[in-house]
Amino acid sequence: MDADLRRFAIFYFCYYAALGAYTPYVGRWVASLGHGGYVVGTMLGLWYATRILAPPVWARRVEASARPGHWFVAGSALTLLCFAGFTLTRSAWALFAVMAAFGLFYNAVMPQFEAMTLKALGTRSGDYGRIRVWGSIGFLIVASTYGWLLDRLGDGAFPWITLPLLLLMLAAAWPHRHDTPPDHLDTLEDAGHLWKRPGVRRFLLVALLMQLGFGAFYVFYTLHLARHGHDGATIGALWGLGVLIEIAMFWQSPKLLARFGAPALMSFCIALTVVRWTATALLADSLAWMALAQLTHCFSFAIFHACCMRRMSDLFPGKRAAAGQSLLYGFSSGVGGVLGAALAAGMWEWRGGTAAFLAGAAATLIAFILHALRAKPLPAPTG
Structure with missing residues (x-):
């Protein structure tokens, strides 16, 4: 460099x-x-x-x-x-x-x-x-x-x-x-006219729900593990493990996308994330299970992000790319982040970390259903 x-x-x-x-x-x-x-x-x-x-x-x-x-x-x-x-x-x-x-x-x-x-x-x-x-x-x-x-x-x-x-x-x-x-520098205003393009709203809603599902993780993961007896060094190591596997998988994402394709990989990532949040909700006492759950971060975040970028290149080609990125950033990370934090806070006050992470799993499950029901191309007319 x-x-x-x-x-x-x-x-x-x-x-x-x-x-x-x-x-x-x-x-x-x-x-x-x-x-x-x-x-x-x-x-x-x-x-x-x-x-x-x-x-x-x-x-x-x-x-x-x-x-x-x-x-x-x-x-x-x-x-x-x-x-x-x-x-x-x-x-x-x-x-x-x-x-x-x-x-x-x-x-x-x-x-x-x-x-x-x-x-x-x-x-x-x-x-x-x-x-x-x-x-x-x-x-x-x-x-x-x-x-x-x-x-x-x-x-x-x-x-x-x-x-x-x-x-x-x-x-x-x-x-x-x-x-x-x-x-x-493109802004959300520049991207507004792209909202009605075919497939955009469904894709953005899936991305929003995935971000919403991360709410409990970003807001309460440290507190949730502390309540289940893990000390600061252990919790820090678990955070580090997730990022380490994320870095490693980012380098492999082009090969995986070429082999399996973005739609199939996105389905796998979303389904695995449902399992991840459910395990975090119910098995937080176990360090082994928490380590295993953190290892899935490479799919929940890294590969899912790579799939989103591939999908973005399809939905917003050429000069539309920057405007599309602004739309994704504001809608998913912004609105999804706010809703995720609000949902996690309400669940935390109601039933603690278990409820917060189960709510995240439910939101992610809805994302999986929406993605699985994505619009299929119409068959060619006959006769």
Whole structure:
């Protein structure tokens, strides 16, 4: 990897390293402040809600600027500044305010950076995976170690040990201050006219339901395992195991897609995810079963994501690709994430982690049925 592309890999590493601290452990920290499942769920719901709003708003500001790279550095700096507010907050409403501000900037800079990366790659777009994989490596290292670290420093240390990662992210953003994105960053508004294309709504609904099913995992997985007697080091190792197998399977996804095809692989991934959430709900006391469930993350996330990207290339070919990605990002990750966090919070308050993960399994089962009933091509007329 040449020096120019190395700086892109470094930012991916730092950005997702910070995410590796935030996603698995923010719920544990909020719970340690004495808040219940609704507050934890709302925190993650706000996180996903900002994914709907932040990218298009930020894209407009970037497009109107003569120095978009400076906006990128400023967004990274404001991410750090807003997160620092967590060191001063304890009440639910204060946490929500800081979360909304932090999420807006943190979720805004990555779509801009993705566009900058693709522009830098130019005709070498096939090298994207080799750069993006460093983000997964950063997530893996932090997610697998921070549980152990919090066991020793106490849950109250969470914002303080996450701040240095965001400071590193800002430092990694600085070399990109003179970079420019493509001439046009597509937003959800650009993709709106694609909503009625054949197969789009069914596909997006399946993707939304899969994301909804992940709600309990992203919001309560750490707390669920802790309630069943697993310590922070073990929980961190389980998070790391899922990401490690995800990285390995991403490299194999082209071969699997070529052999089995996206529709069949998607059905398998969705069905296996139903089993995964059911096992997590009912067998959380067993470390062996939890490790086995985490190994299926390579299909629940990595291969399913690869299948979605293949499906996207069919539904949104050529110049429609970027607009389609905006539509998928906002609808699935944004709306699906918000609904998933809300459902998980309600189930957690009602019957704990078992109910939350069974609800996720039910949502994923609906996704499987919808995918299995996808429209078949009409037979050719006879006579």
